[in-house]
Each structure stands twice: as structure tokens, then as C-alpha cells.
Amino acid sequence: MAENKPDIKRELLNKDAPIGVFDSGVGGLTVVREIMRQIPNERIIYFGDTARVPYGSKSRETVTRFSGQIVRFLNTFQVKTIVVACNTASAYALDVLEKESDIPMIGVVKPGARVAAEVTKNGRIGLIATEATVGSRIYPKYIQELKKNVTIYQKACPLFVPLVEEGLLEDPVTDEIARRYLTELIDIDIDTLILGCTHYPLIRSTLRKIMGEGVTLVNPAYETARELKELLAGYDLLCEEPPALGGNRYQFYVSDKAEKFVSFANSIIKYGILSAKSIHIDAY
């Protein structure tokens, strides 16, 4: 975070370098979309771990090990910062990764927690996320550091990711599963719901329908991009001008199924992604 600048090696940082972004798969593209909107002059290297997706049902040790390999891969591009665009990896691995990193890093959990703490009026906040993120209890920890007298009600929603991956974004089955997951949160009268997994903004309309208009839905992607901009500005690393033509402005890497990724990515980002490259991430 910009307010606690880590002990980074400034001489390694270069304003023209790209930003590294990673996720377990395609969900992190909802964060990339926001970064492209808010700081459009930046170059981005994205990595999606499609060979080992999902992360949300896996252990801290495994998610941390996988994330470490990805950070090593992104560092081969001399990125100026890394965005952990996955709630599970932010929850389990960011602390460890930051300690080992020479460059500033940012996850999606702190920004999401910050917005939720700001917007709640009745102090009752819901969090929907993967089993891993819920189990880590990191959202309650951060929110309660920011604001007293707040209660966080957590609910793991393990079927949302496969339903989104299957494209059932507006479907009676997704409605039914969402109703089961969310009923207890409605019953306890939350006024704020954090979408604590980067896939969930893609079923926002279903969640909105079930939660009703009275509940604020918090998508950490928007706030993450805003804090990223602040972070870069704080280190004087924001690009003022678009990169030269002909440079690869946005590059996408995956660990499997590059073509399927490209097709999904183009449904999320309107930029026109032509290709993604497949690499062996476990070699890093």
C-alpha cells in the first residue's frame, strides 16, 4: 500500500516498465479491465494459471507456492509492480510474496475491505468468496482494523466459479444456487456485500436481484485500480503518455488453453485481445 511503502529497491523501478497482473485464471481480467480504464497509458503483462485453476479450494501452502512461481515469471519482464488480481492468492500469499519482493505489490483484499468499511451504515457487512478466502479470515481482520463496531458475515460460494466458467451468468440454476448461498446474509440484514472473488462481478445482476436495491455491492476491482494508480503516483511511476506504437501494450500469458482464454478474455475486455501465450509455469 502507498501509505506503508515497503523497502523496495528504487533503482530497479522504471516508469516505462509494464505492470504485472496475475490470477488463477480468467477472473483477474475484471481487475485488468478497471486498470485499463483508470490508467490507460500503462503496459500490462497478465498471467492466468489456467493449468492449475481453481485456487479457491486449495491450501495456503499450495496457493503460496504457485503464486511464488508466477511472481518469478512476471519478474522476468522487469515489471514495475505486481497486482495480485485474485482474492485467494491475495488472502493466502501476498504477505509472503511482499516480504520477498524488490518491487511494490498490491492485492485486491485491502482495497475491497477499505471500501466496505467506508460504505456500511449499519455495520453489518457480508462477504462472499471462495472457501480459501473465507477460511483465511483476512477480510474481517482488515475491516475491523479500519473500523470498530462492524460485524462481517462470511459465506463461501464454491459453485459460483464453475457456474461462471460455464457461462451460466443469467440462469435459473445460478439464481437457485445464489439464493441458497445468500439467504442467511439477507436474513441478518447486511447493508453491504463484498464480491470477494474476481469471478463474481460477472454475475452481478443475479446478485443484485437477490440482494435487492438496499444492499451496496462492493467490487474490489474498481478500488484496486484506484489504489494502484495512487501507489504508482507515490513512486513517480505513472506513465503520462501512451506507449510507443508497435510495442506490445497488453500481453497475456497462461499455463494452459490459450485459445479458450482469448475467447473468454474478449467477452470481458473490449480491447480486442488477439492472442495469449502458453508457458510451463512450474518451471519458474
Next chain:
Amino acid sequence: MAENKPDIKRELLNKDAPIGVFDSGVGGLTVVREIMRQIPNERIIYFGDTARVPYGSKSRETVTRFSGQIVRFLNTFQVKTIVVACNTASAYALDVLEKESDIPMIGVVKPGARVAAEVTKNGRIGLIATEATVGSRIYPKYIQELKKNVTIYQKACPLFVPLVEEGLLEDPVTDEIARRYLTELIDIDIDTLILGCTHYPLIRSTLRKIMGEGVTLVNPAYETARELKELLAGYDLLCEEPPALGGNRYQFYVSDKAEKFVSFANSIIKYGILSAKSIHIDAY
């Protein structure tokens, strides 16, 4: 297969050695259950790739690479044979693995194809499986080698694995998803349905209810265990007596979340599995 004995190095094989079995996760335990029933004197080393599960949505190259690492791991136990207890790995990787192997191997696809070819009367066979297994077209290939004038109707069912993993074995949502997947198979009047993924026998009652009594459900696990017994007998490798007391008769290894695995395993196998060991499979 016993009928085409590969060029194996007989001096490597030892009757008292364990059988290696692997799957992408827990599904292969439905095959282990059958092996335990049909050849109860054998020792088994099981590996479930819980850090990289699922395989069914991943590419041939990735599934083959992961399977190769697992075979190298199982070979450290000097296993006398390896059972690929995963349809996706059998479909994508078995051919390559067999070519590189000094010991006999068996998958679940050929046994499943054989039973389906035997039991169909009207020559209309349905196959439900992962995207990968369907895309490989390996079931139609094997069945049509065994029997002329047979048509195979394939249907990928990507949500079944997450629904089973969530424990929704008998649930209106699983019913609804199954109805969507199966309707076209009912409409074209199949008389045989292959459960082409090792998770699917766990929702057998739902599948039975939707398909009706007139359709034979083929679970390749039973036939795989039967052919495994034949294969071992053919090489004179069947254990006639139970292993000595105190030996580790059944050993379970996973790449992540050993405790969760043990709890799931105990719901499938009545043997009483006390522990599983977690290892880094990508180091093999």
C-alpha cells in the same frame, strides 16, 4: 491390455509389489473401491492430484505432462502395474505413457468401451464425460473398433464434477443440470449410457431417475478392476495371499489438502482410511 502385452521388462516385476492407481483427485477412488473388492489381496498406492484438479477442462499437453510426473512418482514405489483411474488422463495420456513404460498399464476407457459395445442392443450408445474426454473422441474410436453399426452420442457435462465435489449428490439443482445435459440423449433413444468420468457413479441415482429403467448405465470401474485382475494373472502377478500384517496395505498420496481427501475417501471406501500424505508432484 492383456491381449496385446506390451514389451515390458519382466525382470522388473514383482508379485509382492503394490499396484499404482492415480486420478486428478478423488474420483479414482470409485475404481480403487472395485479393485479392493475384486482382488482384495493386493497392495495399492493411490495418488490424487488435488493441487491441479480438475483435468477435464485442460489440454492434452498439460494432462499428459501432469500424468507423466505422477507415473514417475508411482514408479518410485516399484509398482508392478499402473491403473490410470481417470477418464481424461486415459483419453489423453495413456498411449504416450504406455510407450515410455517398463511395466503394464491399464486405463478406464477401453474397459468401459468394451462393456458398452457388449450390452447395447439397439446400437445407440450415450457417453457422458468431461470436455476433454469427449473432445478426444476416444470412446467412439474404441467402440467402433469392437462393433460395427454402432452410433455413439457424446455429451460433455462440465458441471457434474463441481456438483459432486460440493456433495450435491441428490439435489434439485443436480437434477436440473442433469436433465439439461441428458435430454438430447433421451430424445435419440440410446439404450446404454457410459458414465465416462470417475465422479459420475456418485450421482448414479440421479442419472438413473432421469434416464429411466430402460437404459443400461455402464460404470467402467467394475470392468477395469476385472481386466486388471486378468492382466495381472496373465503376467503371473496376482497375489494369492493377503500381505503380511503391519505392512501398509493401502497408501494414499495427494498433491494438496490431505485431510479433506481423507474425509472424502472415507465416504467412498469403507476400508477406514486414516491418513494421506501430501507431496510436491511437480518435482517429479
